[in-house]
Amino acid sequence: MKLTINGKEQEYTGEEDRPLLWYLREDLKLTGTKFGCGVAACGACTVLVDGEPTRACMTPAASLAGKKITTIEGLDTPAGKAVQAAWQELDVVQCGWCQSGQMLAAAALLTATPKPSEQQITDGMNSNICRCATYHRIRGAVARASEIMG
Amino acid sequence: MADTATFSPSRRLVLTVMGLGAAGFAVGCSAGNTTAAATGPVTQTSLGDYVRIGSDNTITVYLRHIEFGQGVSTGLTTIVAEEIDADWSQMRFEHSPADDAKYGNPAFGGVMGTGGSTAILSSWAQLRAAGASAREMLRQAAAAKFGVDASDVLLVKGKAEAGGRSASYGELAADAAKITPPDAATLQYKDATAYEFIGKERDASKGFGRLDSADKVSARAQYALDYHPEGTLTALLARSPKFGGKVASFDDTAAKAVKGVTDVVQISNGVAVVATDFWAAKKGRDALKITWDDSAAETRSSDQIFADYKKLLAKAGHDARKEGAGAAALRGAGEVITADFEFPYLAHAPMEPLNCVVEYKPGESAVIHSGSQMPTADKGAAVAVLGLKPEQVSIVTMLAGGSFGRRATQDADLMMEATQVAKAINGKAPLKLMWTREDDIRSGKYRPMAVHRMTARLDKGAIEAWGDRTAIQSIMAGTPFLPAGAADLSSIEGGFDIPYAISNITADVHWPTSAVSVLWWRSVGHTHTAYAKEHFFDVAAKKLGKDPVAYRRELLAAHPRLLGVLNLAAEKAGWDTPLPAGKFRGIAVHHSFSSYVAEVAEVSVKDDGTFHVDRVVCAVDCGIVINPDIVRAQMEGGIGYGLSSILGEAVTLKDGAPVQTNFFDYGVMRMAQMPKVEVFIVPSSEPPSGVGEPGVPPIGPAVANALLAATGKTYAKLPLGTKA
Numbered sequence: 001m002k003l004t005i006n007g008k009e010q011e012y013t014g015e016e017d018r019p020l021l022w023y024l025r026e027d028l029k030l031t032g033t034k035f036g037c038g039v040a041a042c043g044a045c046t047v048l049v050d051g052e053p054t055r056a057c058m059t060p061a062a063s064l065a066g067k068k069i070t071t072i073e074g075l076d077t078p079a080g081k082a083v084q085a086a087w088q089e090l091d092v093v094q095c096g097w098c099q100s101g102q103m104l105a106a107a108a109l110l111t112a113t114p115k116p117s118e119q120q121i122t123d124g125m126n127s128n129i130c131r132c133a134t135y136h137r138i139r140g141a142v143a144r145a146s147e148i149m150g
Numbered sequence: 151m152a153d154t155a156t157f158s159p160s161r162r163l164v165l166t167v168m169g170l171g172a173a174g175f176a177v178g179c180s181a182g183n184t185t186a187a188a189t190g191p192v193t194q195t196s197l198g199d200y201v202r203i204g205s206d207n208t209i210t211v212y213l214r215h216i217e218f219g220q221g222v223s224t225g226l227t228t229i230v231a232e233e234i235d236a237d238w239s240q241m242r243f244e245h246s247p248a249d250d251a252k253y254g255n256p257a258f259g260g261v262m263g264t265g266g267s268t269a270i271l272s273s274w275a276q277l278r279a280a281g282a283s284a285r286e287m288l289r290q291a292a293a294a295k296f297g298v299d300a301s302d303v304l305l306v307k308g309k310a311e312a313g314g315r316s317a318s319y320g321e322l323a324a325d326a327a328k329i330t331p332p333d334a335a336t337l338q339y340k341d342a343t344a345y346e347f348i349g350k351e352r353d354a355s356k357g358f359g360r361l362d363s364a365d366k367v368s369a370r371a372q373y374a375l376d377y378h379p380e381g382t383l384t385a386l387l388a389r390s391p392k393f394g395g396k397v398a399s400f401d402d403t404a405a406k407a408v409k410g411v412t413d414v415v416q417i418s419n420g421v422a423v424v425a426t427d428f429w430a431a432k433k434g435r436d437a438l439k440i441t442w443d444d445s446a447a448e449t450r451s452s453d454q455i456f457a458d459y460k461k462l463l464a465k466a467g468h469d470a471r472k473e474g475a476g477a478a479a480l481r482g483a484g485e486v487i488t489a490d491f492e493f494p495y496l497a498h499a500p501m502e503p504l505n506c507v508v509e510y511k512p513g514e515s516a517v518i519h520s521g522s523q524m525p526t527a528d529k530g531a532a533v534a535v536l537g538l539k540p541e542q543v544s545i546v547t548m549l550a551g552g553s554f555g556r557r558a559t560q561d562a563d564l565m566m567e568a569t570q571v572a573k574a575i576n577g578k579a580p581l582k583l584m585w586t587r588e589d590d591i592r593s594g595k596y597r598p599m600a601v602h603r604m605t606a607r608l609d610k611g612a613i614e615a616w617g618d619r620t621a622i623q624s625i626m627a628g629t630p631f632l633p634a635g636a637a638d639l640s641s642i643e644g645g646f647d648i649p650y651a652i653s654n655i656t657a658d659v660h661w662p663t664s665a666v667s668v669l670w671w672r673s674v675g676h677t678h679t680a681y682a683k684e685h686f687f688d689v690a691a692k693k694l695g696k697d698p699v700a701y702r703r704e705l706l707a708a709h710p711r712l713l714g715v716l717n718l719a720a721e722k723a724g725w726d727t728p729l730p731a732g733k734f735r736g737i738a739v740h741h742s743f744s745s746y747v748a749e750v751a752e753v754s755v756k757d758d759g760t761f762h763v764d765r766v767v768c769a770v771d772c773g774i775v776i777n778p779d780i781v782r783a784q785m786e787g788g789i790g791y792g793l794s795s796i797l798g799e800a801v802t803l804k805d806g807a808p809v810q811t812n813f814f815d816y817g818v819m820r821m822a823q824m825p826k827v828e829v830f831i832v833p834s835s836e837p838p839s840g841v842g843e844p845g846v847p848p849i850g851p852a853v854a855n856a857l858l859a860a861t862g863k864t865y866a867k868l869p870l871g872t873k874a
Contacts, residue, residue, distance in 0.1 A: 015409070015429065015430075017429075018427075018429045019429065022427060022428050022429050025376075025378070026378060026427050026428065029378070031369070031372075031375075031376035031378070032369025034375075034501070034502070034551070035375065035428075035502075035503070036501050036502075036503075036587065036813075037587040037812055037813045038586055038587055038588075038812075039587070039812050039813070039814065041812055041813035041814045042501070042587075042813050044501055072368075072369040073369060084367050084368065087363075087367045088354070088359075088363050088364060088367045089354040090354075091352055091359045091360045091363050091779060091783070092363075092367075093219075093360065093362065093363055093366040093367065094219030094220070094221070094552075094783060094787055095218050095219030095500070095501065095502070095549075095550065095551045095552040095553075096219065096362065096366030096371055096549070096551065097373065097500075097501035097502045097551025097552060098501045098551075099366055099367065100369050103367070121821075122821050122822050125821050126820050126821050126822050127820070128820075128821075129501070129813060129818055129820060130501070130790075131499060131500055131501045131552050131554070131791070131818065132219045132501075132552060132787045132790075132791070133786065133787045133788075133789070133790020133791050133793075133794065133819065133824065134783075134786070134787065134790075135790060135819075135820075135821040135824035136786045136790070136824055136826070136827050137783070137786070138821065139821070139824075
């Protein structure tokens with residue numbers, strides 16, 4: 001079965017119920033997608049599937065035939081680039097573990113809503129946990145990314 | 151790690167118990183030697199134990215502390231960059247090898263480790279010296295090269311210049327390494343007015359900011375879980391559902407039938423399933439059938455433990471403080487108020503669950519990649535389990551996805567488990583032992599449960615007597631971190647040493663025991679002592695009709711640094727200005743880890759009782775500030791971490807087993823609950839002190855005090871939940 005990951009076609013031959021997360025991390029060495037909870041409760045494993053934020057830890061790789069999957073390593077959309085620039089500019093990261101997921105969620109939010117209100121930012125980001133509690137800077141960085149996008 | 155005021159581990163004890171004996175290590179770079187870099191044609195030259203210069207003109211600082219978000223990779227590097235006169239673009243960092251002799255933490259009696267907010271505090275003098283020493287060696291090398299007097303060499307932004315000639319540090323490093331390092335006593339340090347980096351604001355336009363940002367934003371950063379050499383086998387361990395339970399028997403037939411499972415092995419902490427990948431290991435572990443022997447296990451529920459603790463509080467415990475007449479003064483004229491403050495077990499829940507990778511060659515060597523917070527203890531555990539010599543074991547410290555104390559353990563639990571499994575499969579492949587989130591939430595090492603019985607006698611318009619009696623498990627008793635028979639006052643640090651000028655003070659503590667394991671959790675004893683002290687202070691002030699800020703000023707007259715942050719926070723929060731209807735303020739001030747922090751919480755309370763923390767104004771005095779933006783980041787994060795715990799976090803036990811399992815029922819805070827945070831830093835020329843932990847303690851009581859202002863109630867049971 002063929003999956004498209006960061007624009008590259010991959011042949012998936014693994015177990016039917018194996019989550020995409022482990023295929024990305026263990027087989028493809030795309031380790032930017034992180035394991036946080038395994039039950040779609042924290043967002044550390046967020047990837048984009050046809051542009052939609054999706055939890056890779058509970059999504060079987062085999063369910064994604066023909067879909068376009070974007071991980072942090074392939075996040076090169078205008079929103080994605082703006083998000084990464086803003087994250088760096090504001091030094092959002094602390095431990096960094098959740099930040100790939102945060103940036104993918106932010107990129108999806110800004111693609112759908114290029115000028116989000118404060119409430120829309122909170123709503124769009126609320127399912128991604130950061131134990132370092134960088135939320136304060138994430139808010140600022142999403143707003144800054146929106147400015148960068150123009 | 152406990153506050154250094156109450157934490158004094160014995161290095162000898164640590165080494166003995168961890169199986170190292172008195173043996174030293176001989177790992178890592180040697181000073182003054184030229185070593186080839188791991189990749190490419192760049193030559194690396196060490197100038198002392200902490201500074202390495204590449205022929206590509208990069209300057210790498212060895213971190214003896216792990217970077218897990220608190221910013222040491224930037225902070226420690228900044229100190230060296232300043233004294234060596236570098237250009238910021240040259241600066242790099244790398245975790246040092248596990249080597250006590252070179253990289254021991256002076257704040258931990260020379261044991262290598264990160265914790266207690268000691269990184270900057272314990273490194274300041276050392277890294278200034280490392281930078282200044284390397285600078286003088288470079289100066290000498292340049293003088294020889296240019297044929298001029300050393301005093302004529304100008305060092306600026308990573309270059310040496312004299313008489314129209316110029317050479318980069320990269321070009322000078324090999325010659326500099328041959329020069330005898332100067333006598334430390336003769337080193338001259340920059341005047342603070344000449345600082346280029348220390349105390350300077352982040353400036354993205356100049357590329358001056360966190361050194362770990364770029365790699366973390368691009369996901370190039372490598373954590374232990376990302377290390378996955380070809381052929382790695384993954385192990386998950388089934389541990390006892392109840393604390394203190396042991397494996398009685400197990401049936402692994404179904405587990406072994408799972409495709410990908412290669413081995414099932416019993417180790418001291420349970421039964422491990424080893425497989426070709428995570429998913430197979432998980433399915434294998436789910437299929438195990440284990441019968442547990444619970445004869446020595448904890449079987450109580452949290453309610454019962456609280457009831458048992460309160461029974462203990464009827465009697466006096468270990469005396470920790472007596473001022474004036476002490477406990478006797480709690481009886482007498484006026485009004486006596488009392489409240490029992492109840493604190494639950496808390497999980498650290500770092501975003502990257504525990505894991506490490508052991509590459510073991512029986513009888514030869516082991517290389518272990520781990521987010522190691524105490525490499526000495528980890529290495530000792532690996533040496534003991536694998537039966538290797540210390541020089542045959544190397545710990546490669548990776549970035550860690552948070553810790554908050556979880557990676558610094560008294561018993562090196564992760565390393566013990568991983569090396570036991572690696573040994574059981576005879577090192578046939580690299581072995582990655584992983585904890586799932588459920589393992590993390592349910593397997594202990596919690597912030598201990600605690601009950602503080604707070605009592606005050608109010609008379610003549612003042613607090614006449616103050617009493618704080620606590621029941622709490624000790625984190626350090628029975629471990630190498632506390633001499634046998636010594637009192638573990640870290641259990642009540644920040645409480646028994648209450649700084650208010652009250653004539654009569656008593657503080658005592660009981661240390662009940664349990665099979666539930668407990669551990670240092672970001673700001674340790676201060677997590678509960680500051681809450682009980684600062685909230686009960688406001689309860690008393692309210693009874694007395696006193697303003698919380700004015701009364702604190704009165705009783706803190708002898709503590710200028712506490713007063714400084716109190717006044718700054720109050721001023722910036724507009725303490726004396728009215729708030730709109732439905733909004734309330736609370737303040738708390740606390741000293742921990744050699745730093746001083748005050749926080750004002752602005753809380754809105756709706757008609758239905760639900761509340762939200764809208765804004766927090768924080769003032770911090772941490773001595774000389776190395777990176778102001780990282781100080782701010784740590785205060786923001788500390789406030790978020792502390793707020794999360796007091797709003798929604800608790801591990802509760804039912805019949806000895808944790809009720810919570812994962813992030814859907816262990817209630818960590820999300821963005822919607824995060825207040826706006828403003829941080830103000832008190833200018834200071836005192837030695838730099840910690841920022842990782844001191845932001846945590848004041849937020850809980852500041853919020854509780856705002857709720858007290860709103861409702862008049864005492865908030866003595868945590869977590870607070872969503873309603874006032």
